[in-house]
Amino acid sequence: MxxxxxxxxxxxxxxxxALAQILDVSRQTVNAIEVGKHDPSLTLxxxxxxxxxxxxxxxxxxxxxxxxxxLAVKQDSxxx
Amino acid sequence: MTIxxxxxxxxxxxxxxxxxxxxxxxxFDALKxxxxxxxxxxxERRVNVYAxxxxxxxxxxxxxxxxxxxxxxxxxxxxxxxxxxxxxxVKSYLKMFREGDEMLRLIxxxxxxxxxxxxxxxxxxxIFLVPxxxxxxxxxxxPMVLAYCIRVILAGREVARDAxxxxxADEEVK
Numbered sequence: 001m002x003x004x005x006x007x008x009x010x011x012x013x014x015x016x017x018a019l020a021q022i023l024d025v026s027r028q029t030v031n032a033i034e035v036g037k038h039d040p041s042l043t044l045x046x047x048x049x050x051x052x053x054x055x056x057x058x059x060x061x062x063x064x065x066x067x068x069x070x071l072a073v074k075q076d077s078x079x080x
Numbered sequence: 081m082t083i084x085x086x087x088x089x090x091x092x093x094x095x096x097x098x099x100x101x102x103x104x105x106x107x108f109d110a111l112k113x114x115x116x117x118x119x120x121x122x123x124e125r126r127v128n129v130y131a132x133x134x135x136x137x138x139x140x141x142x143x144x145x146x147x148x149x150x151x152x153x154x155x156x157x158x159x160x161x162x163x164x165x166x167x168x169x170v171k172s173y174l175k176m177f178r179e180g181d182e183m184l185r186l187i188x189x190x191x192x193x194x195x196x197x198x199x200x201x202x203x204x205x206x207i208f209l210v211p212x213x214x215x216x217x218x219x220x221x222x223p224m225v226l227a228y229c230i231r232v233i234l235a236g237r238e239v240a241r242d243a244x245x246x247x248x249a250d251e252e253v254k
């Protein structure tokens with residue numbers, strides 16, 4: 001999953017190690033999420049968003065597509 | 081302080097973790113990731129210690145069973161006692177899995193899938209093509225354990241390598 005973790009980390013001047021310590025995960029987990037090799041659990045995703053005081057969709061990209069798909073399904077069911 | 085220095089001085093690294101990592105117990109730290117949580121390292125070390133103890137007790141129990149003339153009920157006692165470290169191993173593994181970091185859990189899960197898949201593949205082949213023999217158990221167990229161990233080591237190294245390679249990029253952002 002694409003995300004803006006690296007940019008947000010830079011904005012808050014946080015190193016991977018520091019963020020890992022805040023989130024109580026290993027630095028490898030932060031790195032793997034950052035480079036898109038690992039999708040975090042829902043709990044961790046919410047914790048990451050909370051650290052940067054942003055909504056989850058600001059940190060993790062691609063959620064708009066899911067929202068659009070939901071809207072399309074709703075519109076289809078309304079039309080029926 | 082650069083991020084490299086910050087990571088090197090990180091309290092979760094084995095080098096900085098204090099006397100608990102010195103001596104023979106340090107041999108049981110299989111995955112020495114820099115940045116791995118101390119809790120995960122302790123859990124992993126406990127699992128490895130129990131695994132070695134279990135194997136040692138199993139071998140000893142087998143030697144006692146085959147070389148000594150012990151009465152029947154006592155043989156069963158030896159066999160039952162040999163399962164104690166096995167039980168502790170399973171319990172410590174579950175603890176490690178439950179409390180583990182997300183990457184650690186992912187690696188363990190993939191390794192278990194590799195082990196199970198290999199055991200299934202080899203097991204089916206052996207059962208269908210090789211006549212019933214006492215080596216069936218070993219023929220299935222050994223590839224399973226090997227596949228699990230190899231996957232853990234390779235995945236652990238890959239994760240550690242990725243994280244190490246990304247430190248320089250991390251510094252650029254700062």
